Amino acid sequence: MSPLAINRRRFLTLAGVAASTVPLSGCDALDGFLSNQSPVRDVLASANGLTYRAHRILIGADTLAPEFSESEIRQGQRPNGSTDPSEPEYLALKDKTFADYRLTIGGLVEKPVSFSLAELRNMPARAQVTRHDCVEGWSCIAKWTGVPLSAVLDEVKVKPEARFVVFHCFDKMNLGLSGAVPYYESIDLIDARHPQTILAYGCNDQALPVANGAPLRVRIERQLGYKMAKYIKGIELVSTLAPFGSGKGGFWEDLGYEWYAGI
Numbered sequence: 682m683s684p685l686a687i688n689r690r691r692f693l694t695l696a697g698v699a700a701s702t703v704p705l706s707g708c709d710a711l712d713g714f715l716s717n718q719s720p721v722r723d724v725l726a727s728a729n730g731l732t733y734r735a736h737r738i739l740i741g742a743d744t745l746a747p748e749f750s751e752s753e754i755r756q757g758q759r760p761n762g763s764t765d766p767s768e769p770e771y772l773a774l775k776d777k778t779f780a781d782y783r784l785t786i787g788g789l790v791e792k793p794v795s796f797s798l799a800e801l802r803n804m805p806a807r808a809q810v811t812r813h814d815c816v817e818g819w820s821c822i823a824k825w826t827g828v829p830l831s832a833v834l835d836e837v838k839v840k841p842e843a844r845f846v847v848f849h850c851f852d853k854m855n856l857g858l859s860g861a862v863p864y865y866e867s868i869d870l871i872d873a874r875h876p877q878t879i880l881a882y883g884c885n886d887q888a889l890p891v892a893n894g895a896p897l898r899v900r901i902e903r904q905l906g907y908k909m910a911k912y913i914k915g916i917e918l919v920s921t922l923a924p925f926g927s928g929k930g931g932f933w934e935d936l937g938y939e940w941y942a943g944i
């Protein structure tokens with residue numbers, strides 16, 4: 682680890698400790714934890730803003746995540762989260778090995794469009810051997826092949842008012858009594874245009890397996906695993922994240938995880 686990385690981690694840890702010393706007053710605060718008005722949420726949100734700004738200052742926009750050699754791949758990519766979606770729309774596509782799949786791209790773009798897998802494979806490709814870090818405490822090195830998201834964004838021509846890229850997924854997550862909600866994620870346009878941000882259709886020189894997000898998943902190599910949406914159904918360019926889920930920018934973010942999960 683470089684000294685910069687250690688300093689950055691220490692700084693972020695200290696920032697986190699400062700934010701977490703705000704006391705939770707009894708059960709009311711915890712019960713209201715997930716509501717948008719909760720004061721706990723505001724503290725989390727401001728700590729998140731600090732993390733985002735600290736990362737953006739300390740890491741340049743184009744700094745690359747470390748890449749590894751193929752000999753450092755020890756196993757298949759360990760599947761996590763949804764690994765076998767059961768939604769009928771997904772099963773119908775999977776039945777035909779995704780021949781009818783189309784990635785739709787809309788929202789704040791000049792040319793809303795949809796791409797088949799063959800079209801995506803014919804675009805400029807990038808392969809990278811990178812380490813996936815899951816917030817649950819495991820890492821895995823794998824080779825990912827796909828089309829840079831920036832190339833896809835150039836095709837659709839992003840409107841100037843767009844600020845975020847939202848990934849809509851096929852799989853739904855069970856939230857108990859609240860029912861099932863679709864997995865979704867979002868990133869800003871800096872990460873979207875980062876050279877290692879790719880829409881991956883290949884993993885370890887094979888077609889992307891269902892367990893890892895077939896037919897298409899995003900790799901955002903400077904962020905934690907949960908940001909890397911699998912089973913992508915559509916991409917939307919937006920100016921605000923408020924309309925989606927509980928408005929925090931992703932399935933896990935709506936449950937309290939940081940939106941900017943930089944590593």
Ligand SMILES: Nc1nc2c(c(=O)[nH]1)N[C@H]1C(S)=C(S)[C@@H](COP(=O)(O)O)O[C@H]1N2
Nearest residue numbers: 759760761762763815850864893906909911
């Ligand atoms: N659609 C979708 N994307 C997802 C998830 C999920 O459950 N559904 N899990 C996330 C988490 S927490 C991780 S660690 C990675 C796991 O990717 P893998 O199965 O290829 O290891 O996918 C992320 N993207």
Ligand SMILES: [Mo]
Nearest residue numbers: 815816906907
């Ligand atoms: Mo994860």
